Amino acid sequence: MTILVVSFLLVFVPYFIPWGPLDWLSGKLMTIAAVTNAFTIVIAVYSQFRRSGRFINQKRKGWVYHIYLLALLAIMTLSGFIFGQHVGAYEWLLLAVVTPLSSVIYGILAFYMSSAGARALRARSPQAALLLLAGFVVLLYQAPLTGAYFPGIEGAATYLTDTFGMSVSRMFSISVSIGAIVLGVRMLTGKEVAFLGFGEGEE
């Protein structure tokens, strides 16, 4: 807890009370924290190796795919470190595997959103009807053809997004920040210690 509070103060206070040596120290502490956080990738990789190792040892369903995963991981890592990031197998796999699949993984959400919207958006109640109506107006505006032939829809859609939509986001932003502040104070006062691996009441 002492480390937590001291590191907090050394970074928090200089923001409000600028003083050369303290500014320098807080900057260095931020860099040290950034690099320390970057080491957590090792923990993630270790977890993946453990999980895949379990699948392979116990020959569970799909164990062959886990061997393939570990092999690809090793090729990618070794190739990147030995030959560099801009040549060889690393670059080829980046272009052939990582970038297309990254695009697909999020692009698939368009299909899920469409089917969810088509099946779940029903005007079952006044609130749902309002949601549906607002959604329709904005969807129609977002299709460029509608705005070209019915210019008035821009005003309506912009009004809905820039007021009601923005208000909901602002409300969430305010609520989340209050929650974050409360959680931060609880952590600093020792009421939340689970993140350090302690149980309740321990320190």
Place this chain on the structure above:
Amino acid sequence: MNEFLQFAAVVVGIFISFAMYTTLYGKPNPLRSWAEFSYLGAATGVSIVISITYIWNTAILGIQAGDWILIFSIIFGLMMILRMHPEYSYISRLPLAFTVGTGLALSLRTQIFTSFIIQINATIVKLWTNVPLEFLYRVTIAVSVITILTFFLYTMELSGPLLWTSRVGEYLMYIGFGAIFAQTFMGRLGLFVGYMESLTTPTWKTPYTLASALICLIAAIIFDRTGLGEKLSAG
């Protein structure tokens, strides 16, 4: 990379994309499993290389340049890794406390302003202006934010005026959700359309795109009908 390897990367990329799209068919199949595990392995490899490069560029090069205090970043990082050791995992509490304390300071010192004070300032503004549209916008925003916030008061019983404002807030919130749903759909559609555009530009890619789509669809149907999909997939 020579031209053939570049061409091969594009064609493999197109085929593996549609292998992943067979997820939409709804039944497990080995093409989808192959694509999933390919991404897991390759993306994890990329993240390892990039993270280690970041550590090298920031900490090691900094130490070499005379910034000796950065040695602590390496020490703390190695202590953090000990979290995996069953016996010595307690050592990781020190760097964890340090990074959490620093992170808390960074977020609290700014979030109070950007997510709270500035947002409230922007809501409680002078409502009347000479421009009627601007007046309408300001009134709507002020009324919406306040009434929606009232709706989320769970720690007290809502009665009288608070009850009515929370009901108004509920209705306004649903209008907001409708607008947000439409914008979210636009975003997701944009992701998909953008990727399809890259699969059809330049035009020489189009036959490979259509062929891959057809092959993967037929394969998914065959795997499903023969029962091999469940057997050969990973889950």
Place this chain on the structure above:
Amino acid sequence: MADESGIYKKMATYDKRWVYVVLFITTLGPLISPIGMPIGISAMTKNYYAELDTLQEGDIVFDTWNMEFSGYMELKSGVLATHKMFIEKGVKLCIAFGHYEGVALPKEIFGKLKTWLDNYDYTEGEDYIIIGYVFPNEAAVAALAQDFHANVRVDWKGESIEGTFLDEIQNAGDFDMISDYTTGLATTYIINHMVLQYGVPMVENSIGVSVPGHLANLDAGLLQALLASTRGGAELEFLISSPGPGLKAMDAFTLGHYSLIIFIIIGNIGHYGWTRRSGARDRTGIK
């Protein structure tokens, strides 16, 4: 009545895979065979264009690519159009990635801008420097904002940045503008530690999902301008008279939206024609 129930039942209970097939066809069709539908320009895009237009030759812009490759697929119209404006104006760019997939982006983006790079003699090292993945977490953003050269010594290829235009940058306040393309990664940190602390003007090119949140920041004055998703990028392409992937995608965009609207209408008709009535039949026993 039985026939009507059949149609209504089909409308209420169709297989969701038909939605996927229709969406796929309505998207791929116009991309292969463009229709050329007209497009309107929104006030938000005009404002974004006006903000970029204030830049002068030699201004240094912090170009933060806070997007994965998937996010780039949505934002590429805006990314390419914005960079065309930067190249035309002779602005210096310091390019940073917020995601490890960013290493694949320069080849993709500058590959598509090759003609512009050649025409304006815009070269890496002189006019733009890629410093690589420097935003793994909030602490990294804050540290870089406070002391640039203590946290960035080399570019993404490992070459020293000493002796370049980045010598003028001591902290985030020395940038003339921040141009961010985001799926939501380090953007909040940049706003918190660069915009709030140093007052650097920031323009945002955001995916559709994040637009409501960024509208709040735009309204609060934390952002100067916002470009929304593929549509905003297409509008910007139109404004700078340089058609690109955005305008090409607008036909598919239109048909994709219309197909969702039609499916929602069908679903609602089916709901009122069959689902509610089937519920009533079950409750009352009247057939």
